Amino acid sequence: MSPKPTRPSPRGAQSQRARSSNRLRSWARHHRAMSLDSARRLLRHPIGSLMTMLAIAIALVLPTTLWLTLDSARLLDAELTESATLTAYLTSPVDDGEARRINEALAAQNGVAGTRLITAAEGMAEFQASLGLDDALARLEDNPLPASVVVTPADASLDAVQRLADTLESIAGVEEVRLDLAWIERLRHLAELGRRVALALAVLFGSGVLLVVGNTIRLAVESRRQEIEVVTLIGATHAFVRRPFLYSGAWYGLGGGVIAWGLLTLGSGWLSAPVAALARSYGASFSLPQLTPSSSAILLACSTLLGLLGAWIAVSRHLAEIRPR
Known part of the structure; x- marks a missing residue:
């Protein structure tokens, strides 16, 4: 008969769990001790630490500013696209009753969210008010302006608006549909160019952060070379030696x-007032982009990860060169 498998005693399993718990607590204590020790080492040299942090900050400011600006441009583009309209000019001459009938036909089309009829008389009144040429235009025998219908599309995407314009132009009584969204398309091309420039700058300045942190950590490793050789000689692993520099x-x-x-x-606070005053002078409303809580968290997380990665690269490289004597 084959022997029955032995089961671990409850006392042995409990002892194993206790050892695992002790190792976990020891690991956590060492991480806490190394993080505090690395912070104290930075505080012992405040000028050098502050200069390193300032160099990192300068490398982060420009791509972050471009990112915020492009995010504001994206929101502005969405607002402009949503407010895009088409202008359908009616055949001339047309009386007000026929213009209202064509307006109802346009409003009944699929993809039309709303319409607003502007008769020829209303168009002339708006034109006179905008130019201030009441006396000169009053001498005209006939009104040269046609009636028009301002159409608000339900779908503001460029392809959908273009298809709607082709549909409306085929309706009887409509002479021309004017769609001027080329400037929005140019704005989108500029935004795409800005995104690529921001990405290139982020990679470039991110590499600069890695170099700054890596060089600082390299000097710290060299200054503690003898200490590293001693702890390596008595059996310390590379992870143990690397840990305080990673926290730094x-x-x-x-x-x-x-x-x-x-x-x-x-x-942003320093420039917001003059920028808002300049925008008001042109009859517009604009405010500088602000750091939201989520964008602030992303900025701090990216800067911390860049510092951690730069330290990892520098320590791993120099630990491979250090051999206990």
């Missing part, structure tokens, strides 16, 4: 992100 890189990145956030907030 994370602190550098987080500090640079906080300074960049402060610079962006101060700059």
Whole structure:
């Protein structure tokens, strides 16, 4: 008969769980100790640490500013697209009753959210009010302006609006449908160019952050070379040796992100009043983009990860060169 498999005793399983729990607590204590120790080391050299964080902040400000500006342009483009309208000019001459009939026919088409009829007399009155040429235009024998219908499309996308314009132009009584969305298309092309430029700058300045943090951590590794050789000689793993430097890189990145956030907030507050005054002088309303809580969290997370990655690259490279004597 084959022997029955032995089951671990409850006391042995409990002992194993206790050892695992002790290892986990020891690991957490070491992480906490290394994070505090790396922060204290940065505070011992405040000028050097602040200069490193300031260099990181400057590298983060420009791509973040472009990102916020493009985000504002995206919202503006959405508003402009939603407010896009078509103008259907009616055949001339046409009386008001026929113009109302054509207006009802246009409003009944699929894809039309609303219409507004402008008779020839109303169009002339608006034209006179906008130009201030009441006396000169009053001398005209006939009204040269045709009646028109302003059409609001249900779908504001460019393809849908273009299809709607072709449909409306085929209706009897409509002479021409004017659709001037080329400037919105140019705005979108500029926004796409800006996004690519912002991405290229983000990669470029992100690489600069990696170099700044990597060089700072490299100097820290060299200054503690003998300490690293000793702990490696008594059996410390690379993960154990690497841990305090990784926390230092994370602190550098987080500090640079906080300074960049402060610079962006101060700059936006400093420029918001003159920009708003300039926009009001042109009869427009515009405000500078602001850092929202979510965008602030993204900025701080990206800066911390960049500092962590730069420290990882620098420490891993130099640990491979350090051999205990």
